[in-house]
Amino acid sequence: MTPGRHSPDDHHDPRRAGAGGPLTPAFDADRLAHELSAVTGHPWQRQRTHYAAGRIGPDTPTDWRVLPLRSPGGDPTRTDPGGPGPDHYAATRWLDQMPYLREILDEIPAPLNAVRLLALGPGAASQPHRDPKYALERGMVRLHIPIVTHPGAVLVLDGTEHRWQPGTFWYGDFSREHMVANTGPVRRVHAVIDALFTRELATLFPTEWQESLGDADVLFNRLPDPALRPSPPLPRAVNLPSGFTDFSQDTPLEGSTVPVRLTERDGDLVLTAAERGFALVHVVDGEYRYAGWSEQRTLExxxxxxxxxxxxxxxxxxQHVSLPAADSSPAGAWHDESRTQCAR
Structure with a gap:
């Protein structure tokens, strides 16, 4: 198969192995390259992994450097994509120097998590790997806008080679095995955008994909309601299934119950379990998701x-849970009344 091209079946169904396809619109590659020059006057940090409780992993040995444009709390030093945690995602100071890219991000019809510039150095290559959470059935996607590239820079996504060109806009199923390699003489720089999948975002996909999504097993997130409904009185301590705060597994209503606390902080809701805090984002009608996660699990x-x-x-x-009257049960005791399964 010609590098950068896809079979007709790949374009028809985004669930197929190795799926990757162009989105609309395309952007001004020269303006993006000009803005990139404003933020390359200092060395970028290598990618690192951030763990729970603030632990930071070592730098990756690959010459794969990062400039964070959106990160948890707007932290300009966070090179990882982040995840559920105590802070909402916010722009870093670096995005202020890239107004055109900020304008592009503002027009993406989906809630955004991390946005990073990733620069793969000449001669660098990653190991084949998967990013399981970026799957349509989980409601999370990773999008790319190439800014600087070269014919020697290639993405291999589930066995298919891609050479995406500057200014174009792409979706790839990065829950599939993939790797990147750069045998060219210049750094390959992409804007990498982590977003929640919405019906509005789906309208940017190829027409054939939009038709197939009508029957696909995908999770469509809702755009948040800008008018926050006043929150009800919060119980000081309650019990949740342990899976509801364990993002390493995909069964949030399973497991023994664990105590959690719901509190307010600067007008936002925060859920705390085992001293680990999670900011909550209002979706609609008193329903909240975790900041940094999709509607794969929500709390109403x-x-x-x-x-x-x-x-x-x-x-x-x-799972419907009644809160006991304050004078009838110990604080934090929840009663599981029903558990239902239905199609969304």
């Missing part, structure tokens, strides 16, 4: 009950 708060939702593609499982 009522005055006397909580409903836990777990989604996988179009499947929805809900």
């Amino acid at each position: 708060l009522g005055n006397d009950h909580v409903v836990l939702h777990a989604r996988h593609g179009r499947a929805l499982t809900s």
Whole structure:
């Protein structure tokens, strides 16, 4: 297969192995390259992994450097994509120096998590790997806008070679095995955008893909309601299934219960479990997701009950929990009243 091209089947169905396809619109490659020059006057940091409780892993040995444009708390030193944690994602000071790219990001019809410039050095290559959370059935996608590239820079996505050109806009299923290599003489620089998949974002996909998505097992997130509904009184301590705060597994309503606390901080809700805090994002009608995660798991708060939702593609499982009266049960005791399964 010609590098950078895809079979007709790949364009028809984004769920196929190795799927990667162009989105609309394309952008001004010269303007992007000009803005890049404004933020390359200092060495970029190598990629690192950030773990729970603030632990930071070692630098990657690959010459793969990062400039964070959006990160948890707007931290300009975070080179990792982040995940659920105590802070909302926000722009870093570096994005202020790239107004055209900021304008592009503002027009993407989806909630954004991390946005980073990733620069792969000459002669550098990654190991084949997968990023499991960026899957349509989980409602999370990774998008690319190439800024600087070379014919010797290649992405191999599930066995298919791609050489995406500056100013173009791409989706790839990075939950599939992939690797990048740069045998060219210049750094390959892409803007890498982590977003929640929405019906509005799907309209940027090729027409054939949009048709197939009508029957695909994908999770469509809702665009957040800008008007936050006043939150109900919060229980000081409650019990949740342990899976609801364990993002390493895909069954959030499973496991023994663990105590959590719901508190307010600067007008935002924060869920704390085992001293680890998670910022919550209002979606609609009193339903909250985790900052840094999709609607794969949400928490719906009522005055006397909580409903836990777990989604996988179009499947929805809900668990209704009554909050006991303050004088009838110990604080934090929840009663599981029902568990239902229905199509979304």
